[in-house]
Amino acid sequence: MASVEVRGVRKSFGAFPVLHGIDLMIEPGDFTVIVGPSGCGKSTLLRLIAGLEDASGGDIVIDGDVVNNVAPGGRDIAMVFQNYALYPHMTAAQNMAFGLENTRVPKDEIRRRVAAAAETLRIQPLLDRKPREMSGGQRQRVAIGRAIVRDPKVFLFDEPLSNLDAALRVQMRIELAKLHHQLKSTMIYVTHDQVEAMTMADRIVVMNEGRMEQAGRPLELYHAPRNTFVAGFIGSPKINLLPGSVQAIGSEGVTIALSVGGTLAAQVVPGDLRPGNEVIVGVRPESLHQASGSEGFAARVDVIERLGNETVVYASLPTGETIIFQDRGAGSIGIGSTVRLSADPEHCHLFHKDGTALSRTEQALAAALKV
């Protein structure tokens, strides 16, 4: 167990900047997930922590020691790669033993640790097989096994599940969470899949274009995103973002006139917001409900996805944008029909025109967390 600290780390490939100053503190034993869209620099950040890449500036601190000048092998970390990177000519057991042999661990000790890891991961029958004789999921387990036997201070994972099929991915997700619970080691996990992030993380770090957008507990990010990017990235289906302008500011919250017509209210702390300011309202699909009369706004239904446990409806607004909502009326609407949608003020987010969020009121957050 060790802490990992990233202090003002910058990285450029040639003249092309990839990371613009990242500051991050990871507590010992935390399972931290770094998420962000493809190409935002997640892998680069992880590789900098591993020492596979040199930073252009800033410090990497592991367990209190600045490790900028320490080779990967000396950082006492283990890494699981997206394509497993198992040594193809070695058996599973040899793959796991390799790192221990390099640090002169006695043979008996190696055998003991490999056996223990194999038991944890239930891969005893695979120990004498070579990677090409294993399935993707089995390879993934061996790759994790290779990391476990090292008993490192920090585990690093770079999209370890993205080569697996959907069912296996869910299963491995659960096993990884269990493993973390069992080992209690510091783990840093990179993915672009927000579901993985939400389900496994103690803490999530959202990155975008080489910058850290927000770091926090999963529900914190879900309910109090700092900006439209985080709001859009966390949560599935995606949050709806509707532009509008402030109509009134009252004790019950802020009322917004939407540019598509109609109004919505949001329970936020108005700060220096003035009527007439342009803003963006954020409403998650599950917060929208069908409304009657002149409440909310109108949309025309395009596509209905019936998933059994829920029904997701895609509708278009007069401006042509798509809005997503969950239909709880069990098949009461049809394609082409027009619906009126609204949301309760305590479930609405509000953002400035530049995308930064206004903080939601205490009651709103409390209500959200209760749901």
Next chain:
Amino acid sequence: MAARQLRSERTSEWLIRSLLVGLAALWMIPLIWIVAMSFKPNDVLAMSTSGLLPIPFTLKNFSDIFFVSMTPRWLLNSAVVALGTTALTLVVASLAGYAFARLDFPFKRTLFIIVLAGLMVPEQTLVIPLHAVVTSWDLHNTHFALMAPRVALPVGVFLMTQFFKAVPKELEEAAAIDNASRFTIFRRIMLPLSIPALVTLGIYTFLHSWNDFFWPLVSATNTNMYTITVGLASLQGNFAQTEGLGFIMATAVFASLPIVIVYLIFQRYLVRGIALSTGK
């Protein structure tokens, strides 16, 4: 319509097959004939060389090789030179190939281009100055002088560089995280992975070295240092004399035996290797 087309394709298929068999027979007849002669008595051959079967049959030509000729010595020279060249090439080319493929050092590109430029220098055009240089070092008539110029050729380095470049970088990164040194990575990860490439490079080097002609012809002037390739050429000088015909054929057959065996054992690597050397 479709049936007719199929039938005509089948006919042409059989036509092509028979043509191929005929051609292959033509290809092999000279070989069969030579082998047959090597098993015939010299006095019989002096009268007639016709016939593709070794009748009457004798092993005398082959036993003569051991008792009255320099051939065993020449074969030994060839074996030492070819195996030595192969071993040296494999060691030297895999080390250098790894450096070019995976290490980061100043002037890497320049150095690589210089080495590749060596590919442009044809072996035959180097023989004259090489001879002068080796004379000044007083190395002629040594096995080493027969090996070194081929070890210096950049083909092996080029092949191994290409091969190592294709090994996924993550393997090496995983090994670095596993606390492996550069040399451990090379020896325990890269070398085992490159066995197919090494086998290919090895047999190519062996074949070429065994069959080298021009350089050993001018460097090994002492009959004791002849390779079998050069020795056989020297035998042909007096092969107008009919009495030695079977003997010469036996020498040729015997001299080719090692190389044919190597070829037949490794021929599938040969094909794979060519595919490898032309990219992808």
Next chain:
Amino acid sequence: MTAAHSATSPKHIGISPRFAFEPKSSAKRRDGLAALAFLAPYLIFFVLFLAYPFFWGVWISFHDWELVGTLRKFIGLANYWDMFEDPIFRVSIRNTLLFTAITVPVMVAASLGLALALNRENRFHAVLRVIFFTSSVFSVTVATLIWIMVLSPDRGLFAHLFNSLGLQPIAFLGSPDWAMPALTITTVWWSVGFPMILFLAGLQQIPQELYDAARIDNASAWRRLTRITLPSLKRTIVLVVVLQIIGQLQIFGQPLIMTGGGPADRTRSMVQTIYETGFNEWQLGYASAMSLFLFGVMFLASMLQLYISRQED
């Protein structure tokens, strides 16, 4: 070798994990040291037995330089001027170019034809591939020995054939008209295997879907060949042609052993003249100049390949 050994002795491996991948400036330097250890063994050979002799050859080509003895006189470009006045060298240039011009097309056509016919995955074709490649493993001495015998006017296979047909056998290698074609036949028999395999490798890279699509489009076998196979093989064809030009320009062993360059210098090649100038007449300077001329010709051939492949991209 010693450098590689000391930098990577076991002591180093266990204790200093930083040897590999150490970041920052010291990393580059360490990597540089490792690179030196990895490269040194090859570079020693490269410098001593390739680079140095090459430049040495350029140097002595400006000299009147004898193999034995002490004559080393700087004469500038005189060797190069003499070369083109030299009737022997001129005739050997002519022969070499003629031989290349005859042999390359035959070789390319033969190897391409064989590759097309043998590009199947079954035992029959695999065995034939082995047969057609086998002759390539023989040394030039063995290959020429075989063909001297086959072509011999009194004891050769052709002689037996001609006799049985009641014809007068031809002394192929002694005939001014037949000697060169005889060398071509020998060369094709001896070395068709290598270009054949290059073509097979090229054929293997053509995706099968292209042929499937063409069949569905009702393309005849001929059209599949001319519209899919040959265009896809273009790169390989250029490669084989250039390799063959470079290879055949260096022809040496076949005429030297089979005809001695005769009859009447009709098959004397450039390399043979270089060889005799250097080692029979002991004029290393002059022979080096000739070598460099040959190098220049082959350099042009490789540039041709670069040029053509550039044009394609």
